[in-house]
Amino acid sequence: MKKRYNWTPYWLILPSVIYLALFFAWPMVQALTLSVWDNTARLRLHAEASTRSAIAGSLPRGTPIEVLERQGNVLDPDDLGQSNLRTEVWFRIRGETVDGQVIEGWAPETRVRVRSTDATGAPTTGTIRPRIGAAADPLTSLYSEPSIVSEVVGRLEANTTVTIDELTTLELWYLIRGESGGEAIEGWAPSRYVQVYSDNVSGRIDSGDAGELTLRYIQAMINDRFFWPAFWTTLLLMVIIIPVQFVLAIIMALIIQQQLRGSSFFLYVFAIALGVSELAVGIVWYAIFTQNGYLNSILVSLGWLAAPIPYLTADTRYWIIIAIWLAEIWRATAIVMVIVVSGLQAISHEVLEAADLFGANLWKRVRYVILPMLKPSLQVALILRTILALQVFAVVIALSGGDVVTVLANEAYRQYYTLRNVNVAAAYAGLILLLSMFSAIIYLRMVRSHEETQG
């Protein structure tokens, strides 16, 4: 050990710290945020039709509204692809008035019929559209800016030929009025947040631009019909898997410790499952338990069954649980074994020999010498297994299709992948994280006390 105090070790651990901050701590915060923060909860209304103008108030998403006025507004070109956008196009045109004067100004696309375009498809010339209806104003106004509230620079007659110099795309803004908390609020909002009905005067707020704390997602999670089955199944699996796994792992570790001839073969076989994919294990046990699978094959061949039993059906949930139980024991006992073996290696031979000398039989040695000395390793393995049990996923999907029997991780996947409900999925992730954090705190305490006892 280098005992010199210097900065080197900090430089050495820095990359891993940065990496874990980016891809562990940050997403963890994100998961908790996504599950309680609704970032489109409220729409802020502006006093004027401009993002820079003051906020007049805000309305929650879903509020019915009245549309009072509309106006085009310059659009950030980056926002063009956005959905729900209502746009209008304005042309800067040049044309001759009745008294022979050439004027230049902006007119909306709806007032100009395009007659020719250049090679890129941009309009170059056009004519002013006539207005339909006797009561209508026969002239078309040109504005100094692409907005009907700007100054009128002149007026052109219908069918005047004009050259089109420039075009711009504007987003519609609505002056809307809605009620929130018994109070009427009026203000401007861009079209992308507002849905206007076909009568053109009423509508609702589609989404917001400001966030708000919410329990909606957590409620949605808890009220989901799969939540409680998933929760209890996860706990049930934990309770039935872990004890069997520990007994089996300790037996396996004691066998390895005997240094039998061929022990390296046994070690390999016992450890195989460490590297086997969870999904593959699920399918392997599916091959055993499916209706024309191995279990039925053997039982029918031996004449113990007349006809194959369908195990993995909705009516026989307990068989699915048993299959998951066996699959998980098969898969995850190896890691407990490895931890127990390294714990066993730490027990000095003198202690075991002394116990042997005093005539302790195998059971007594295990019960009174080995188990107490293994306690720290077992505790650590226990917590690790508990947290891993919260993540059981592919085995369950392979054996039950993910519907009949379900677990928390599977629900997170369903919410994200099938239902496209990222926030509820994040709530599941947050729940699993909190349950794990709870276990991890215990885990850390045990590791610490373990290190203290080791001196």
Place this chain on the structure above:
Amino acid sequence: MSATGNLASAPVRASDEMLRVRQRALMRHRINQGLVYLLAIAISLWVLVPIWFIASMALTTPATVRTFPKGVLPFIPFSFDTMQFFLNSQGIIPGLINSIVVAIITLVLSTIIAAPAGYAISRYIFPGRDFYRLSILAVRAFPVVILAIPLAVVFINVGIYDSVYSLALMHTALTLPTTVLVIGSVFASIPYELEEAAQVYGCTPLQAFRAVVLPLVAPGIAASAIFTFVMSWNEVFAASILTVRNRTLPAQVLSTLNQSSEPYQFAGAFFMMIPALIFIFIIRRYLFNMWGQISK
């Protein structure tokens, strides 16, 4: 007094007795040994029989897979048809390539980032070292996979969603803590005195590291890298969340699981197991080094 009398008067009987006791002990030892063997073989069967089943399903004709009752004797008839059927299915070869790419990027990234950290925690004592180790342990214990959901949101916003590279970033976060701990224990098993000795003989610290330490730790680091590969190869939850069109092999199999036939599923399961069977065999000597660290 009586004890001395006994010893003096009956030396022959005493040795007789001892012989019998020894024989009995030997017998008992043999019986015990036999029982231990029986148990070891029983547990081995428990591990191996399911693998046997799936291997015999994968290495036969699809028609045999569908028969009932299935024979316990495997490979009759022996054929690569089922495997071929699986490998020719849509999305499997691209999935295989994606899986290998993700696993290799994960392996490289994770080893490059973890090696210095592992060296630091095994060679230096510095304020914050215990805190760092405990944090790594805590991260190791966390269900990191679940973080795929918020990461998916981040990746969509940044525009790197549904790519093997972003999945490899996630997998690196998953494997990094284990790799740090394992590489730490590999360095810890090489005495620092060796490095010092090399420096006494005129090496610079960097030369000492390259000439003395590196050859000694290389096998251990290789083993850890292989295990990283296997972890990434097996990972299915994050892969299913973070990819849509560029699925890895397990994600591809999972997404089509409900619509696929049994020959496809069984061949897929066996195919996914093959690297584990080979790699765990290669690194079996290092396993305790690796996972033993978790409990220390």
